[in-house]
Amino acid sequence: MIIQNKPDYLIFADSAKKGENAAFPDVSRGWGVTIDQTASKPPMEWMNGAFNRIDKNMLYLLQQGVPEWSEQVTYPANAIIKYNGVLYTAIVENDNAMPTTSTTKWKKTQEEIPNASLFQKGVVKLNSEINSESETEAATPKAIKKVCDLANNQVPNIRKINNKTLNTDIVLQADDVNALPAIRKFDNNIPVYEVGGIQTDFKQRPTFNNSDLISRSDYSSSFNKNGYIKLPNGLVIQWGEAEYLKTADQDGYIQSFYTSFPHACLAIVTNDAYGGTNSTAAHPISTSQFRCWGKNSIGAYANTGLFYIALGF
Structure with a gap:
């Protein structure tokens, strides 16, 4: 032809x-x-x-x-049309099937190229800066040259560390870099560094036998008639004085904890504050409140003062 x-x-x-x-x-x-x-x-x-x-x-x-899509046309498989500036290819024969929503009948002729990342190939933006922390941009030759120029000009042999010149290999002691004088030992082939003989203020929490050390700051507390203590593992123990009024009857009298539990109250125990003549009970209803009851010696609901201890986290 x-x-x-x-x-x-x-x-x-x-x-x-x-x-x-x-x-x-x-x-x-x-x-x-x-x-x-x-x-x-x-x-x-x-x-x-x-x-x-x-x-x-x-x-x-x-x-x-390429012709624009029309709802009046029946398209065979592999037909190519244009819709809103994007090319689509027919997967199967179809008519009046919107290309943007009928994904079983139309597909984009050219898939969009995603942006590149650490996990997929794609479009990448160039960057000539040398102080960027981006993991989605690529360095230009200009940026690489800047780094090479800086590297070539670093640590000239006239520089010193504690009067030790850098024109050859040097051995640094702990005092040279304000480090702790530690002795390296091995425990079952595991290196262990021992520091002793000086007072040390750690800025990060050290470990002992592979476990974090606990300090006094890990505890919070209030030691009074009504008070609490929070342990490092999150357990909260609190105590206080409350009262039951017999008008509450069997519904129980609602009282507030000294301090709210962050997540839940697990248990609460009580005893009579009036000489032990009444029986008492309590049950937590939220992180901040509990119901309590008091009965006299003949089993009738009675006004009762009580002490409680509650556990939660």
């Missing part, structure tokens, strides 16, 4: 005078419409209109390159 020359892009009858170009009256029927309307003789304006329509459709395809 011969390669065709570039078209002239002219539209047939595009410059026709008024009345010389009319829209074809029945495109679907074609020339058969002339049998009913013009004795099988198509007028000039219909001929102009028909060829004008063909040329405009051809020019539309030349301009667009």
